[in-house]
Amino acid sequence: MDPLQTLRDGLADDSLRFAILVGLASVPFTVVLSWDPVADDAVVFGGSVEGLPLLLAGLLVGYRYSDRATETRRAGIWTGLAASIAPVLVYVATTVASLGSLSSRMAVLAVALTPIALAFGVGVTVLVTTVCALIADVVTTRLDRDRRTVDASGDDGWDGTGSNWWKHVALYAIAAPVVLGYTLVVFEVWSVPAHAGWLLLTALAAIGLVLYSIVAVVALFMDATAPREADAGWLPRVWVYVGVPLAAYALVYLEAVNRGSVNPAGDGVYGYLVALWAISIVYLVNRRRHGETIRPAALGG
Known part of the structure; x- marks a missing residue:
């Protein structure tokens, strides 16, 4: 053309x-x-x-x-x-x-x-x-609220499968305390590692957790906005689940700046990671408690 x-x-x-x-x-x-x-x-x-x-x-x-x-x-x-x-x-x-x-x-x-x-x-x-x-x-x-609820009659082409995004949220909920706990032990209990290998392993684990936290936030948003039956009794408040970790970063960052931290951005990241772990637990518990049926077909996947 x-x-x-x-x-x-x-x-x-x-x-x-x-x-x-x-x-x-x-x-x-x-x-x-x-x-x-x-x-x-x-x-x-x-x-x-x-x-x-x-x-x-x-x-x-x-x-x-x-x-x-x-x-x-x-x-x-x-x-x-x-x-x-x-x-x-x-x-x-x-x-x-x-x-x-x-x-x-x-x-x-x-x-x-x-x-x-x-x-x-x-x-x-x-x-x-x-x-x-x-x-x-x-x-x-x-x-769009109209797209987040579907008719329970099953006429929307649902194939019987549910959203799998929650698995990333669950994986983060498991990995976060392990990595953060390991990092805390290495730097706070052992101080700076005497062996370069421990320092490298700690850095890689921390970087990996930060990168995967992005996947977890996206997964949390995608799963929370997946279509649910109108009579499921639970329509997650998306901005609460996604907004809490972001707000935690901003608050911790401002507090770190106020107390003269040498790395306020790093402090903010830790606050974000912890808040994301906590809100992920809350979301998974609520998801399990309500036991809703999720229909990804209504949003094309």
């Missing part, structure tokens, strides 16, 4: 107007937040781009298009194409500002690499906005 024709079709598609406008609206914010004056003797290629406006643009578009006929992925792509004006402006302006301090050979190299750098910047921008739009679409869809 002709790329120019695809571009013309997209610009003429009224359903994409909101996505394009959001992308364009993010441009001045991205440019202002990314702009960093270049010193006269500095050699800078491209500069750096602030990603927050792009993230917010993608999330907004994903939310807006979650219940529309236009495909969210397509809307996210067009948002990124419009928003990519910002990284192009930042790259060109920053590179031009530093050309005066470059040798002729370096100047030629900078100009030659510009098309590649710009294509890369546009590609990354489109990727960011599209991924954020798809995430917002999934979250919005799963939070």
Whole structure:
């Protein structure tokens, strides 16, 4: 398909107007937040781009298009194409500002690499906005109360299987006290390990737990928003289960900053891990106590 024709079709598609406008609206914010004056003797290629406006643009578009006929992925792509004006402006302006301090050979190299750098910047921008739009679409869809309850008659195509996301929550609930307890013993009881192997093992275990906690939070959200029978008697309050660990991180972080901790972010992570473990236990107990039937088919899996 002709790329120019695809571009013309997209610009003429009224359903994409909101996505394009959001992308364009993010441009001045991205440019202002990314702009960093270049010193006269500095050699800078491209500069750096602030990603927050792009993230917010993608999330907004994903939310807006979650219940529309236009495909969210397509809307996210067009948002990124419009928003990519910002990284192009930042790259060109920053590179031009530093050309005066470059040798002729370096100047030629900078100009030659510009098309590649710009294509890369546009590609990354489109990727960011599209991924954020798809995430917002999934979250919005799963939070829709009408989709979270299903008819108990079994006419919705349910195949008799339940959600398996809770298994990740259960695995985290088992692993967290083991890893955190081991870390506490190593650093608080034994102090700094005398053998490098113990330190490496502790670091790997802690990093692994932090990474898996992300999986656990996603699993907690997915399982809590899985469709349930209308007469099940329990519709989990998603933001309570997902919000408690995040709130714990913020509170512990602020407290650590207030008492002058050398690593407030690390303290916040520990608070988050402990809170996630506690809320996971609460969720699993409630899930078991209510014994509801979960129907993933109603949300496509």
